Amino acid sequence: MICNLCPRRCGAERTDTRSGGVCGQPAMPVAARAMLHQWEEPCLVGEHGAGTVFFSGCNLRCCFCQNQPISRGGVGKAITPERLRQIFRELIDQGAACLDLVTPTHFTPAILEALGDEVWPVPVVWNCGGYEDPETLRQLEGKVQVYLPDLKYALPGPAKRYSGAEDYFQWASAAILEMFRQTGPYVMENGQLKRGVLIRHLLLPGEMENTRRCLDFVAEHFRPGEVLVxxxxxxxxxPGAEGNLRRHVTRAEYRAAVAYMENCGITDGYTQERTSAKEEYTPDFDGRGV
Structure with a gap:
């Protein structure tokens, strides 16, 4: 295919065997791990974990990515849509609370084929970096119950500097509005998210103004009870981090971000202890489960 699935619209030729584009992947899915993952938000994990498939490749170039072996390092195993569908069933048989598809955008056609017309017994979660094309997202309507996008940036400076995507916010904001159009206000049953949008924002050291602007977007576009944050x-x-990115977020920075979130009236969602910055949150991408 000539690929224009994401905002890069790079027009790369990607086939079953030929890789291309910013994502550097073929058209067929490439995955590095399938597992019951315990480190997603509590509303996605359930009793046994989220049924997570870590796909290889990414349309962003985040210099702080913790998954670089798969996002940019070429680690992963090519599989067919039929095998992917089998993986979904295996995860559900293991007790997965949801099907958590991590960085799936560049494999959208194959994932749609794997999902098919089946009504899955657990929610399908589109776990993405937020740099999405609403036109591609519209293909997922009725297939995805939970959208889990990042909202990394509202300012073009850090978006360009850290992820090579100066236009990140214009696409991510439109994508989140499209996601909400599809799902409507979030639905929680017995502490588990069954439908809706959960927006993630990672506070970066020294980038408090960017965080404020991201939270402003949420507060301006959604009422309480509509989305989770x-x-x-x-x-x-x-390795190789420069400037503020050489350090962790300080206690003062995170306290200020939490206070701003509360002052914006955003009360539906999650905050973390600073001790959450742990390497064990990143699994071994050794091909298990694939």
Missing amino acids: SLMSQYTPQ
Whole structure:
């Protein structure tokens, strides 16, 4: 296919065997791990964990990515849509509370084929970086029950500097509005998210104004009870980090972000202890489960 699935619209030729584009992946799915994952938000984990499939490749270039071996390092195993569908069933048989599809955008056609017309017994979660094209998202209507997008940036400066996507906010904001159009206000049953949008924002050291602007967007577009927000403190410096990114988020920074979130009237969601910045949150991408 000539790929224009994401905002990059790079027009790369991607086939079953030929990789291309910013994501650097073929058209067929490539995955590095399938597992019951305990470190998603509590409303997604349930008793046994989220049934998580970690796909390889990414349309962003985040210099602080904790999943670099799969996002940019080429780690992963090519599978067919039929095998992916089998993986979904295996995860459900293991007790998965949801099907958690991590960085799935560039494999949208194959994932749609794997999901098929089946009514799955657990929610399908689209766990993405937020840099999404609403036109691609519209193909998922009725197939995805929970959207789990990042809202990394509202300012073009850090978006360009850290992720190579100066236009991030214009696409992410439109994508989140499309996600909400599809799901409507979130639905929680017995502490488990069955439908809706859960927006993640990772506080970056020294970028408090960016965080404020992201929270402003949520407060301006959604009323209480419509979306969930997860304000994350788990930024971990990566090798080669420069400037503020060489350090963790300070207590004062995170307290200020939590206070601003509360002052915005955003009360539906999650905050984290600063001790959440742990390497064990990142699994071994050794191909198990794939």
